[in-house]
Amino acid sequence: MREPGTPGAVAPDGTVAMLVCAAQSGALLVGYLQVQFGRTDEYGREPASSLGLLCLIVLGPPLLLFLGTVHTFLMTVPADLAGHAVARRTNGVLWQWQGGCVAALGAVYAAALAAAGAPFLYSWAWISGSGVLPLLAVAWFHGAARKRGRPYSRGEVWFRVLPAGFLLTVAVMVACGAALGTGAVGAYEAPRPTGEAMPGVWASEDGRAEVRLHADGRAVLSGVPYGDWEEEGRCDGTGTWSYASGSGAVRGTVDFDVPGADCPIGPWTVGGTTERLELYSLFGDPDGGAVRILVRQESD
Incomplete structure (x- = not known):
């Protein structure tokens, strides 16, 4: 010193x-x-x-x-x-x-x-x-x-x-x-939208993935990620979608059915906020994987 x-x-x-x-x-x-x-x-x-x-x-x-x-x-x-x-x-x-x-x-x-x-x-x-x-x-x-x-x-x-x-x-x-x-931190609660709020265009922020959900149940997918913890691919095609409400941390999910396309897409979970709805899915190892997000786009 x-x-x-x-x-x-x-x-x-x-x-x-x-x-x-x-x-x-x-x-x-x-x-x-x-x-x-x-x-x-x-x-x-x-x-x-x-x-x-x-x-x-x-x-x-x-x-x-x-x-x-x-x-x-x-x-x-x-x-x-x-x-x-x-x-x-x-x-x-x-x-x-x-x-x-x-x-x-x-x-x-x-x-x-x-x-x-x-x-x-x-x-x-x-x-x-x-x-x-x-x-x-x-x-x-x-x-x-x-x-x-x-x-x-x-x-x-x-x-x-x-x-x-x-x-x-x-x-x-x-x-x-x-x-x-x-509750000053850690008090996040997922939104609980109704099925009627889901139709519209959902897109990733980088523009690579997009889903169009129609009110009649049709779904048009473009570059939507799918896969498991070892491999991830991209799905293009037309199929159907369905919405299921939930409870607890998971307030709702969207399931897809794309006939004829070799892309088994799992359910996407509703997240974000009421003002900025999101659909997300986890890919990769749960301890170090990635989350893919589709954001509800504003109507023209």
């Missing part, structure tokens, strides 16, 4: 910033998984496989430490050094300049992500926010080291940060549990 009061991200290896970033990333990951397992998936997919969770448990800690190290050298170290440099020249408040440097760095990294297609403001908020807690921890350790007259050893840093990271994880889990319990 550097001498108390000197600029820089605490230790030569960035121990404090690295551990705090790893702890906050781990807490967010635990909260995300808790919400995913506790919410109702609108397409009936499994939240995660047991093998995936096992890999996450084994590989998660070293991966979090690696990400914490990368974050330290890309965010905490530059913001800390730049904040000290500017504060010395302007006689300003250090934490304000550090916050400004974090926001500026976040904007630079967010611009790079925006060039790849990510939303700029969303990326900027997350990247900038990720730099706040590590810098606060760095400032706390510097202040505590000044008060006691000697720097913290690496072991002392670990002994203090790890329990704090555990408490942060518990707090995130409690917050996510409250959100799930109150």
Whole structure:
């Protein structure tokens, strides 16, 4: 660790910033998984496989430490050094300049992500926010080291940060549990349309698949996916359709019968919202397959 009061991200290896970033990333990951397992998936997919969770448990800690190290050298170290440099020249408040440097760095990294297609403001908020807690921890350790007259050893840093990271994880889990319990998240309910609402044109967003459901029961299919978890094909043809209402998570399904076509299409489930009806079907392994969606098109 550097001498108390000197600029820089605490230790030569960035121990404090690295551990705090790893702890906050781990807490967010635990909260995300808790919400995913506790919410109702609108397409009936499994939240995660047991093998995936096992890999996450084994590989998660070293991966979090690696990400914490990368974050330290890309965010905490530059913001800390730049904040000290500017504060010395302007006689300003250090934490304000550090916050400004974090926001500026976040904007630079967010611009790079925006060039790849990510939303700029969303990326900027997350990247900038990720730099706040590590810098606060760095400032706390510097202040505590000044008060006691000697720097913290690496072991002392670990002994203090790890329990704090555990408490942060518990707090995130409690917050996510409250959100799930109150219905703030995870309260999706599929629409329950009548059979009379089903006729019309249903098409995929990429335009490759389309189904025309006629009120007299006829169905015209073009490029509609079918298959099982090993293989997927496309079906073209004319046949019939029927609608069956359901209960629970599945509120309704549409079955197709296409005589003469070698494409055994299974039932498609009604999803989406009342304002934006969808038909969807799951393809591939339930733990890692894909969902194909047909959206009800507006009438001309």
